[in-house]
Amino acid sequence: MIPFKRHIQDIKPYEPGKPIKELQREYGMRSVIKLASNENPLGPSGKAIRAMRKTIREVHLYPEGNCYYLLTRLAKELDLDPAQIIFGNGSNEIIELLARGFLSEGDEVISSEMTFLVYPILSQVCGAKFKAVPMTRDYRYDLDGILRAITPKTRIIFIANPNNPTGTYVTAREVEDFLAKVPENIVVCFDEAYVDFVDAEDFPKMLAYVKAGRANVVVLRTFSKAYGLAGLRIGYGAASKEMAAYLHKVRQPFNVNAVAQAAAAAALDDSFFLWRTKWLVVRGRKFFYRKLKPLGLEYLPSQANFILVHMKTDGQEVYQELLRQGMIVRPMSAYKLGEWIRITIGRHSQNTELIRLLKAYLNKNISCKASRVSAA
Template identity: 40%
Template sequence: MVSIAQKVRTGVGDIQPYVPGITDDELKHRFGLHQVIKLNANENALGTSPRALAAIRAEVETLYLYPDGGSTLLREAIAKFHGIDAGQVLAGNGSDNIIKMLSETFLQPGDNIVVPFPSFSQYNFGAHVMGAHVIEAPLRSDFSYDVEALARAVNDQTKLVYLCSPNNPTGTILKHSEAEWLLQHLPEHVMVLMDLAYNDYSTNPHRVLETPALLADPRVVTLHTFSKLYGLAGLRVGYALASEEVWNYVHRVREPFNVNRLAQRAAAAALDDEEHRRNSQQHAAVSQAYWAEQMHRVGLMAVPTEANFVLVRTGDGRKTVQDLMQQGMMVRAGFAGLDEYVRITFGTQAENEACVRALADLQLGN
């Protein structure tokens, strides 16, 4: 009898499925806990935008209707927010969906992508689905970008270069001058995908920004998500900006109705929620300073971060995760090349303080 493995398309068996962090329900069940502190998924500690929640309540009675297949209302809201034309906007079921669509549009077997290392695993996933190769360009020892290394990694088969700023999981930024240098030194056949999921948490004046000149480059695509700053992770909605010509081809592989009704309405409303956006940014800024100070105090090295999370060196990341889980605390480990580190999402002030105490206790016990 022919096995299922023999029927599967070549290469699919080699793809490693994305493994999300343990859920709060799983942790409660495993250790018999009644309450947990969830700091493992870079979610917004302030919750969902109140305007988005109001939009969801207003829309919930219409769920028997299909969503707008073109996400017109949302795309127009995004275009207004960025001061661009709606034709330059693509909406997706989270930025993961957009990464996969870009991979399906531009990659084929024999091509390759260049990614910083370590960085977000979904870039690799999209390439592997299409039978393309992944070339990793390591970050510097301080986890800053090495754009010269990225440029050297590119060859004639390279189709896409990914840049994540602030980078997940390191929290380090790509400077605007570095992005400009890279674009000047890359061949015309290479598309540059800038993942700016956490960029609104950074106040660094040197960070890469979506200037008119940057968006005018037909090779550039910028990715955004409503999961982080706007607190809409459960609805899965993201978007990307690029030239209309890029989207004319991506739309050919886009599934119909790829963004649901609630997500479209909630995301459009969240863009107008200036108070929630400002509060979320302020919370991240306060937390960035707090974690830097406290990790120095307890003798742990924390990578200076521009995001809503911090990468902390504990010596054995997986052991730290297990030890903290027993105390009802969830942080993230398991990133390739970062076995000595854990990534900790900023929680409320009380949650941050509890996690610092737990880390200090573990440090004293080592």
């Protein structure tokens, strides 16, 4: 008998958004729009592309194990000591390092329901129990609920801020109150994958806690979203020197490839690209707010590069219908949001096309319902 572990066999694997090429193959389509995985619709920055081209000639060599050049560049950007930063193969890897570093069988991890599914998966891999605290009525993390869920077995609390898939956030004041009450032996991980899209003034400045020496706070960020480098897999954690040194012991020696390191460093220098990306997203969010309301569709105001939309019908069915039209969005049944779909903000032409398809879908469904009623 192969000694499969029960808690690993019970894991429901993460289902990523459907790749464009897969849909093209399946349906024989040439033109496909993907607004499903919160990627950057502008592609990578020109500076990053040039850096990648240059580095490709050197891929016969192992990368720098400590990401020296990128580390120095980012530490300057964030005004942190380089010893406070650890890079990962996507910020997902830092979540994994935290899980492997701090969890043993029987430990507990707390987060929210309707949040990033990698937290429960990686907790379960380590045999820990994942507690999903219900959200507030306005689909935000319930920090008081999380405090109430703490037990002596709690090791890590994950807070996605802004949250995926709701796009909602917890405020600076709420975080301050929360951190004042969390025992210092619990690691609190603020996952800021979408921080570059935030425009709310009361959004917390988590790096200030790290700078102030808050030993149990870890802040995660990524180059996958605003920096347009999702395919390279690079993200990082910022924490106390002691925490970063501990996590370095858990990682593999060459966990971040050379092309990713070079591209990320170049992307940090492309502030115009970052500005354009944020402008596109902020404008796109407003466009969707304006267009969804007249269609009778509710949505959650978002601080991220996506919007969660309540279709008031089976979201999987809407997803399938949009797929047939060459549009990939994200159905939300895995998050127990069966009537919702998540839409990534795209370029204006892509956003307009999605609104056109949603309108057509709703019209078709309304007329189907009307003809069923008149037949009855």
